[in-house]
Amino acid sequence: MAEKANILVVDDERGIREGCRRILASEGFTVDVAENGAEGFNLVGSKPYDLILVDLMMPVMGGLDMMDKVREYDPEIIIIVITGFATIETAVDAMKHGAYDYLPKPFTPDQVLAVVNRGLEKRLLSLKARKLMEERDQHLLEVAREESKSHTIVNSMADGILVMNKVHQLVLWNPAAVKMLNLNGKLEAGKDIGEIIHEKSLVALIDRALLPDSSQYTAISEEIEIKEPEPKTLMINVSVIRDKHGLELGVVSTLRDITSMKELDQVKSQFISMVTHELRAPLSAVESYLSAYLSGAAGTDPRTNRQMLERAKARTHSLLDLVNDLLQFSRMENKRVERKKELLDVTGILTGSVELLKNRGEANEISFETNLPEKLPLVEADRVELEVLFTDLISNAINYNVKNGKVTISADSADHSLNIRIADTGIGIAQEHLSRIFDEFYRVNSPETRYVTGTGLGLSIVKRIVESHYGRIDVASEVGKGTTFTIKLPVKKEQQRASE
């Protein structure tokens, strides 16, 4: 830098100006000259000068005035004063105005160079210092940014986070933790966690992690039930933070709300326990019939024995139905995301279902009546599920019918919906059972239904299918008269118009 430094010489004496220029230019510096302060200051604005040599006594603008302006413009420019009155007073005055050094007239070229080089060295040092300072500022900014980044991440996490030091004081927490643990009190770093956390089990868990005999890599996971303000289950992971010597620094606890998972889990276990019972009952019945038959415990009357085997067969069949229904159930669960819907003609599917079941109905001396218009709007639906839906309902209409009964299947469209009715003239359903017939494994127990084998899943499957197609199902029934199921399925608007 010293070689290429830009130097400005400001003096009203031409001899001094040109003399300085010659001396400095010969040393490789770039030199500009000005006759007075005003001219000199104009040049300062046009070029980055490293050093200015300025005479104190000049017309138009004196050295001191110019120095003030230059310092205002850029305090880092080195200013050296040239003065004819080399007194202490003028020097001090000049220094007060920001001069770095002074050069008394007359001077030799060596003196000029010595003063200029010293000034430039100082300039170099201050530039270096500025650069370092800028770097430090930048670094501090980055640290601050990093801190706010972690802060943002911790605060926006769905999992709760609590950090405490080894003497049980709160260090860090996030809003999720506050919400999960209902920490209403004033949270402050340094407060004892026993004061803040009402959940004694959580405090105990943290204490356990801090026990001296806990291993070096302790991480404890536990479920904690919270009662207030509403019951929920939290999965807590507690791990100890240690320094490089293995000494405990504190504990980090992460909290996850697993309430909905637990509820789902419970529903599933309840379902499994119901299914187990439902599977066990027919199997036990079949086993008992067979062992009674084999041992002759129920006597040797061939008619009784044949009846027993027939019942065993019927129960085996119902067991198969149950397994099929369970498969249908799990298929529907999986389909929640990937149900494939196409535009379907319901008339065709209804007719197909009736054909499939006609023989069974006629064996029970039941007649069928179908009342389907020629042209019904198409519905967007899953074909297999619609088949299951209609087959289940028509089967019920046959199974819970009376001798010489009738099953009527009709459909029409109105108000952007397709209405399908499946009516029987059967035994009917008493009012107290109506609200529960769609529940899993709910079956009406009456003398008339006792010999009808069913899985108890049919209607709950029916309801799920209807609802997964955004439809609804209603039931109307009168004991001794019969039951009518009405299904409403939505019709797409353009379909509605096309059919009109």
Place this chain on the structure above:
Amino acid sequence: MKRQGEETMSKKAKILLVDNDIDFIDLNKAVLENNGFEVVAAYSGAEGIDRIRSEQPDLIVLDLMMEKHDSGFTVAKTIKADPANKNIPILMLTAVGSETGTEFSQQLDGYWMKTDDYASKPLAPEDLIKKVNELLARKAQE
């Protein structure tokens, strides 16, 4: 189900079956009748309680899991709470095995009699006859 006259004519022990599974009723009825017992059936807990009053059976074979998973307990407690009926032996049948066995004594604490017993379902025909005879013999000794 009940033929008139038989009741007074013979000394057949009368057994009340309470179960909501038609097949167990039919089968156990056939087995018990084949072994010389008179059998009446009830298809629900409520019907069972009614039948005890009207039939005064010598022994009750009671299914635990009917409308609810512990319907049998409700029926048993009702029976034991009535001084006129509390000496009728109960054979409780349960399809849940040993687990319910524990729950059993807890639930019926104070009600459980020497003349009562339980067995897991399904019960082999010969075991049913054996248990029924045992309980009737115990009752006769009381």
